[in-house]
Amino acid sequence: MKQSQELLTKIKDHTAVVGVIGLGYVGLPLVREFCAAGFKVIGFDIDARKVSMLRAGRTYIRHLPAGDFTKLIRGRRFTPTTDMGQLKTPDAILICVPTPLDKMREPDMTYVRGTTEEIAKRLRKGQLVVLESTTYPGTTREVVRPLFDATGLKLERDYFLAFSPEREDPGRTDITTRDIAKVVGGAGPDSSLLATALYGEAFTTVVPVSSCEVAEACKILENVYRSVNIALVNELKVIFDQMGIDIWEVIEAAKTKPFGYKAFYPGPGLGGHCIPIDPLYLAWKAREFGKPTRFIELAAEINTFMPEYVINKVIHALNTRRKALNGARVLVLGLAYKKDVDDVRESPSVTLIELLQQRGAKVSYHDPFIPAAKPMREHNITHMRSVPLTPASLKKFDCVLIATDHSSVDYDLLRRHARLIVDTRNAMGRKKQPTRRVIKA
Numbered sequence: 001m002k003q004s005q006e007l008l009t010k011i012k013d014h015t016a017v018v019g020v021i022g023l024g025y026v027g028l029p030l031v032r033e034f035c036a037a038g039f040k041v042i043g044f045d046i047d048a049r050k051v052s053m054l055r056a057g058r059t060y061i062r063h064l065p066a067g068d069f070t071k072l073i074r075g076r077r078f079t080p081t082t083d084m085g086q087l088k089t090p091d092a093i094l095i096c097v098p099t100p101l102d103k104m105r106e107p108d109m110t111y112v113r114g115t116t117e118e119i120a121k122r123l124r125k126g127q128l129v130v131l132e133s134t135t136y137p138g139t140t141r142e143v144v145r146p147l148f149d150a151t152g153l154k155l156e157r158d159y160f161l162a163f164s165p166e167r168e169d170p171g172r173t174d175i176t177t178r179d180i181a182k183v184v185g186g187a188g189p190d191s192s193l194l195a196t197a198l199y200g201e202a203f204t205t206v207v208p209v210s211s212c213e214v215a216e217a218c219k220i221l222e223n224v225y226r227s228v229n230i231a232l233v234n235e236l237k238v239i240f241d242q243m244g245i246d247i248w249e250v251i252e253a254a255k256t257k258p259f260g261y262k263a264f265y266p267g268p269g270l271g272g273h274c275i276p277i278d279p280l281y282l283a284w285k286a287r288e289f290g291k292p293t294r295f296i297e298l299a300a301e302i303n304t305f306m307p308e309y310v311i312n313k314v315i316h317a318l319n320t321r322r323k324a325l326n327g328a329r330v331l332v333l334g335l336a337y338k339k340d341v342d343d344v345r346e347s348p349s350v351t352l353i354e355l356l357q358q359r360g361a362k363v364s365y366h367d368p369f370i371p372a373a374k375p376m377r378e379h380n381i382t383h384m385r386s387v388p389l390t391p392a393s394l395k396k397f398d399c400v401l402i403a404t405d406h407s408s409v410d411y412d413l414l415r416r417h418a419r420l421i422v423d424t425r426n427a428m429g430r431k432k433q434p435t436r437r438v439i440k441a
């Protein structure tokens with residue numbers, strides 16, 4: 001029997017073993033979906049601490065309860081491991097490792113390449129490998145495939161390769177992973193067929209496209225679209241503010257239009273592992289074709305300026321109270337890059353803290369989900385601890401800067417006890433009776 005036919009049968013009768021590499025924000029929900037669909041899953045990670053925590057029934061991502069995985073581990077549906085030797089066991093391997101930027105703000109392929117090398121050492125006939133990490137168009141064919149071809153195995157005859165972008169939105173509760181349509185592009189017809197069949201067993205909707213490159217480009221389009229639209233409202237926020245118009249009220253009115261408009265919201269700058277980074281992957285690749293990416297560059301320029309804009313608002317707000325930022329006590333509310341998650345990657349809150357400190361402010365932070373600042377590659381705020389939010393603690397600060405609008409924060413408490421609030425998320429504006437102590441930024 002042909003390798004592809006054999007694998008298709010295993011996928012259809014759920015005897016195929018699925019391997020997920022990278023047990024993070026993206027990999028773990030994927031593990032859960034494939035286990036729920038009845039597959040046995042082996043989860044690979046180089047971080048031994050994460051694997052031990054999973055085995056011990058503990059979690060390292062707040063919105064993914066450890067209990068979900070403990071049950072699967074006990075029932076032998078899910079095996080987390082650091083042993084890459086086991087990569088020869090799965091019939092399908094899904095790669096969910098990080099794709100950050102390097103020091104020169106160019107694509108850092110270290111993780112994708114490292115993982116691909118580990119798979120290549122053990123690649124066997126009949127395996128399907130799918131890259132899920134967000135990346136520039138061409139990665140699957142230009143970075144992953146050559147390492148597999150070097151083993152002597154032949155694509156589409158011996159092994160199968162595809163790209164399927166990860167569209168997880170951590171913390172979102174109105175849609176489950178299973179119900180987020182899965183776009184799939186194969187490196188050939190059989191690869192496409194097998195990857196489509198596999199995801200079809202675990203996801204409600206699968207959207208096959210004609211190539212890996214289309215699937216890679218699809219994810220980049222989605223994130224460029226977000227970055228550009230966020231930049232647009234950030235720019236309009238600055239202009240409208242000068243005109244005495246509240247951008248938040250404008251957006252609420254605009255979104256009543258039933259077509260042709262989708263609401264995006266301004267903020268203190270971009271954060272997270274995706275929006276600040278992914279567009280730059282395309283910008284880098286476009287240079288190979290001698291093409292400028294003006295929308296991407298402009299959006300990055302506007303969004304990157306936002307923390308400076310917010311700091312100027314803080315300076316101005318303090319000034320109206322005859323206070324200088326130098327020496328002022330400022331509480332940054334929210335360290336995570338967005339509400340209701342504990343993820344600080346690329347968080348603008350960290351940039352705000354550093355800018356405030358550079359200008360002589362005494363800065364503290366409060367985040368209900370981050371009791372102590374986590375180590376970050378390019379920042380050093382690990383000495384900081386979340387301060388409690390009480391009437392007494394609030395009174396100690398000259399200004400509270402709302403950087404993240406976590407739902408569990410008591411904004412009425414702020415309203416009653418904070419001396420001055422600079423609000424980048426309209427967290428206070430949603431309440432009635434705005435006061436002069438609240439300044440939007």
Ligand SMILES: NC(=O)c1ccc[n+]([C@@H]2O[C@H](COP(=O)([O-])OP(=O)(O)OC[C@H]3O[C@@H](n4cnc5c(N)ncnc54)[C@H](O)[C@@H]3O)[C@@H](O)[C@H]2O)c1
Nearest residue numbers: 022023024025026045046047096097098099115133134166
């Ligand atoms: N977090 C999101 O919201 C999100 C959404 C969509 C897409 N993505 C994309 O998904 C990919 C993964 O992101 P994430 O947020 O899950 O990252 P993450 O850091 O939460 O998880 C990645 C995991 O991979 C592990 N890892 C790194 N190198 C490895 C290797 N060589 N072998 C095995 N494991 C390795 C890390 O230890 C980590 O646990 C990225 O490309 C990202 O852009 C992320």
